[in-house]
Amino acid sequence: MQACRILVHTATSCLGSGRAAHLEALAARRSGLSANDWTATPLATAIGRVPGLEGAPLPADWARWDCRNNRLAWLGLRQDGLFDTLLELRTRLPAHRLGIAVGTSTASIAETERAYRELxxxxxxxxxxxxxxxxxxxxxxxxxxxxxxxxxxxxxISTACSSGAKAWAAGARWLQQGLCDAVLVGGCDSLCGSTLHGFASLQLTSPQACRPFDAGRDGISIGEAAAFAILVRAGEDDPANAPHLAGYGESADAHHMSAPHPEGLGARMATLQALRRAGLAPTDIGYINLHGTASRLNDEVEAAMVTGLFPATTLASSTKGWTGHTLGAAGALEATISLLALEHGLLPGTLGCTQPDPACGPQLLLDNARHPVDAVLSNSFGFGGSNASLVFTRGIGHD
Amino acid sequence: MTEFAVAGIGLWTPGLPDWPAARAVLTGAAAWPEAAGGRPTPSLMPANERRRAPDSVLMALAVAEQACAAAGADPATVASVFASVFGDLAINDYMCATLRDDPAQMSPTKFHNSVHNAPSGYWSIATGAMAAATSLAAGRETFAAALHEAVVQLADSGEPVLLVAYDAIGCGPVGAIAGCRASFACALVLTPDTAGAQGSRLRAAAATTGAAGAVPDALAALAADNPIAAGAAPLLALLAGQATGAARLPLSPALDLVLDRLP
Structure with a gap:
């Protein structure tokens, strides 16, 4: 496919606000997870909470949109110059040529939950x-x-935990077909009782900070994040090393509402489709940011898929030990983490994993590595069997 | 601008179990039936699963099945775009009330059915469809945005795309806020406009805003009670008639999706 240039990207999570905060926490192996102090009813689990949202209402003009999720979105939007770029493009291009495709799984349901407590x-x-x-x-x-x-x-786009990645795919299609000149893509999901108690009802939450791919892993930690990027069509004048979205893949498992396909068939289809669109082979991928939620099943299936598809030279990790699983924002947050790997050569390891599951191959990175990479892959899988993969490259000279 | 064919249409709302029944009402050939009720019964789902399934899932699967059958399309091979303004308000009401009263009693099945893409997930499980499947919302513009997305995917892949849009009647305090007082679902199978393509031929283009398409009288009451019906009504009226013409669906503050019916 015709690559899309990433003009600017940013993330805000429990690791902090903006790219530099994420790079620093990743390099220092400092997790943002802490004991749950958020739910109205106690629940023993770790969460990735963004501090300060309670005291940061939206500007008065937008008061009707005020809620935790939009406060987080507004905080995230103002990092790394992204909001200024939005406004600048708005002065240069007709408003109807500027698109928005974003993912969320729960949006502002925390406010609906609160309304039920305060009828x-x-x-x-x-x-x-x-x-x-x-x-x-x-x-x-x-x-x-x-x-x-x-x-x-x-x-x-609301396809559970693949939402934030699928938003990038939708934005890329609009650019390719000439429907937009720039697209704001990304995702935002915030803490709510529905997901914390819901995942607990499925016995999928860990009582402690999650341990992706560890043989003793015992469930996920839920986090919150806002991550956004601005995409434009790639052009002749792009800087040689500018980051690009080179490919995307989307598939459905057709298997089960809350469990992955046992052979990871849908995940494999999404990965191969993203590589095909990027014109790349598995050997071209230097780093994979795995979905790696630390649920028993997801990690086992994903590990087998990576072991079977990629060479030992492709390094792979889950960063959910830092941020928790940010659900509908995960694909967007991990796009930024993947882009940081591409831009800085910092390949994060798998925080929380000390004894890898036997299904893991040589690709799984436990400790951080410093290693320049030219192409990276990010995987996101969700309930309903929804799979999405994104491929990012430095420059576009890969096909 | 993309030209395509609507090869199959599915529709369900209380009293109108399928597209032929709806078309008869839209063209004035029939009156709205007096008695309305019942749940849709998608044959893809075994009876025991149907009893447990949320209304949104039943409605979406029923109309998707109808549209694929009318188009002669194999559901297992078709990419899909599912769309709903609210997801499932009854599950939303259950989740919020349970979280207030006793979160430890949360049903794990209700939780995984609460994701917006639950109908899309059940559809892919029931049909074995592994192609790209999405689930989206866009407020009052949900139907137009979903049709736009389906047309974009059709233009991108050159392959058929199934569009399924639905909202089930709300209940509880959240239902009162949502104002969704009736259930409605419709589905379209879009196919490339090749020689011999069956169904109505349409041209879709995004244009800066003009006068929005009128809601036909036959659907006015339903459109007032269901945002998907309101969004789809101008296009359904165009598809029900024999004549060429255009339907204009607001897509954003600056854009409409304009659909011209081609001879």
Missing amino acids: DADGGFPADLRRPEIHQPHSLAGFLQEASGWHGPCLT
Whole structure:
């Protein structure tokens, strides 16, 4: 496919706000996970919480969009000059040529949950929460549309934990077909009772910080994040080393609502499709940011898929020991982590993993490595058997 | 700008179990049936699973199945775009009430059914479809955005795309806020506009905003109660008639998706 240039990308998570904070925490192997102090009802698990959102309401003009998820989105949007770039492009290009494709799994449902705890005397929502726009999944993209003035196509993709990656694919298609001149892609998901208690009901949350790919792993840690990028069509004048989205792959498992395909067939299809679109072979991939949630099944299946498909020279890791599983934002957050690997040659290891599962091959990186790479892959898989893979390259001279 | 054919249409709302019934109402050949009720019954799903399935899943699978059958398309091979403004408000109501009353009682099945892509996941499991499948929302513009996305994917791949859009009736306090007072689902199988393509031929293009398409009288009450019905109504009216013409669906503050019916 025609590659898309990444003008700017940024992430905000429990590791901090912006690329530098992420690079520093990754290099120092400093996890952002801590004991759950967020849920209204106690739950013994670790979470990746972004501090300070409670005291950071949206600007008054956008008060109707105010909620934890949009506060996190607004914090994330203002890092690394991304918001300034949005405004600058808005002055140079017609608003209808500027698209928004973002992913979220739960959007602002934490506010719907709060409304149920604070129902008024008539059993309805309390006055400050009678805002229909935040009690639906499009809350995120709706807010971003208003904040940016970008008035082209605007989508919220909600395919559970692949949402943030699939948003990149949707944005790339709009650019390729000439429907937009720039697209804001990414994802944002925030802590809520639905996912914390929901994953606990499936016995998928770990009581401690998650240990991806460890033989003794016992479940996921849930985190929150906002991560965004601005994509434009690749051009002749792009700097030689500029990062690009070179390929994407999407598939469905057709197997089970909450368990992966036992042979990882859907994940493999998404990976191979992304490589094919990028015009690359598995041997070209220097680093893979794995989905690696630390659930028993996901890691076993993903490890076998990587071992079977990639050479020993491809290094792979899960960074969820740092950030937790940020669900609908994971694909977007890990796109930025993958791009940091590409830009800085810092390949993060697998924090929390000391004794790898026997299914893991030589690709699994435990300790951090410093090693320049030209092409990286990021995997995201979700409930409903939804799979997405993204391939990023430095420059576009790979086909 | 993309030209394509609508090779099959599925539709379900209480009282109108399929597209032929809806078309008869839209063209004035039939009146709305007096008695309306019941749940959709997708044959892809065994009866015991149907009993447990959320309404959103039943509606989506029923109309997807109808559209594929009408198009003669093999569901296992077709990429899909699923779309809903709210996901499933009844599950949303259950989740929020359970979280308030006793989170430890949360049903794991209800939790995994609460993801917005649950109908898409059940569809791929029921049909064996492993092609790209997405699930999206775009507020009041959800139907237009989903049709736009399906047309984009068709243009990208040159292969058929299944579009499924639905919202089930709301309940509880969140249902009152959402204002979704009726259930409605529709599905379209879009195919490349090649020689011999079956169905209605359409041209889709995004254009800067103009006057939005009118909701036909026959669907006005339904459109007031269901945002997918409101979004789809101008296109359904165009597809129900024999004549050429255009439907204009708002896509964003600056864009409409304009659909011209070709001879």
